[in-house]
Amino acid sequence: MTKTIIPFGPQHPVLPEPVHLQLTLQDEVITEAIPAFGYVHRGLEKLAEIRDFQQMIYVVERICGICSMIHAMCYCQGLEEMMGIDVPPRARFLRVIWSELHRIHSHLLWMGLFADSFGFESLFMQCWKIREKILDIDEATTGNRVVISVNVIGGVRKDLNAEQIHWILSELKDVEKETLRLETTIMTDYTVKKRTVGKGVLTRQQAYELGLVGPVLRASGIAQDSRMLGYAAFNEIDFAPVVETDGDCYARCKVRFREIFQSIDLIRQAIAKMPDGELAVKVKGRPEGEVVSRVEQPRGEVFYYIKANGKKNLERVRVRTPTFANVPALLAMLPGMWLSDVPVIVLSIDPCISCTER
């Protein structure tokens, strides 16, 4: 049988983002996958030369719309460390609350798209229906549904009052109840299992050697999560990473599914322990020096390197996003799989192309 070359993307119904994969097939089995990137590259790191360090928060939030708050949090934490600013405790807890809300909405979004990748459209609709509740919380507390812009250097801009907290807790109860109802479908359904169990297996050793991050790594049995560093207020909250050992697409689905409940629990803990007080401290002077900042995004660890020389504009901002670390896993998993499994495997790493290419 001769080889066939099939292009996957840049415009593909399953993946909303433009990424191009050139798949070489022998019959129906993939022998080689070559990715081509650059369709979303805008050159945001270079914008640091035009925008000053305060305005850059606005830019880094738009690296990725899905985890915008966490990008901004990572950037602000880096600069706070560089400038020696102590963030007020209430602001740190508020950051935990909003970042975990972002994680829930991102995981529900992913689960919907994942269900869509094997044609389970009603599960897609259910996941996105639950997700709207989280977006309502974002809109009610910050004024925008997706890009919430709450972080400033030195703290946060918005506060939660007692009434809002009460409402958030009751909404979260609904989210938890409705997500639990999906559990039977995801954990026991024949269709879901048939399309995901045993597909794209990565062993513990492979996952370690490829340098993966986030749920893809944790699904292969390695308990690594940047939240264990205790940034923001995670050092004052009980936290243990969610781990699965099978390393296939199903295990990745289970990790993300369990992380939704974990995030709900983290928000409850943060709300219970949140002290009263200031929201932000005033920033004086200009940053100087270099710093590395790491936080956990829904897709894995994001890494910021910031270098400043005492001027208004930063000298260098370098971002390494989780999808960039997880793309090698994709290329390791695809050979030997069927063409019909490509959407499932591509989505199992939760690719965020606009993060990767910036």
Next chain:
Amino acid sequence: MFEKILTKARMLSPWVLHFDCGSCNGCDIEVLACLTPVYDLERFGIINTGNPMHADIFLVTGTVNHRNKQVLRNLYDQIPEPKVVVALGACGLTGGVFREAYNVVGGVDKVIPVDVYVPGCPAKPEAIIDGVVLGLEKFRQKASAMHS
């Protein structure tokens, strides 16, 4: 006569093609949110299709860059006439916050003609639905101009 029926039928069931042309995903997830139970575009007969040859309305999000402008052009050329282009979000309109970045050409209208502009960063689902409905009016005008 046949054309009139065809135009009416197309108006009642316009199919949408969505292309992420270098956006931050904010607008894209809002486009998808339009299709889900809370907003439910499908009750108007609007279906999100993956094939440009089936599409009537072209939803474009994000800035155009030097690599994807050819892809955008190709998709636009593949959609059969009459067609309506809806540009979404601040980036799709002018380049938005990214307009000064080195790899950004600018708004969608630098490459293909745009009929409806929907502002917002990201554009809300209500605004997107409104934009698509405004686009339908343009669609009717274009279709009747084509047949007369």
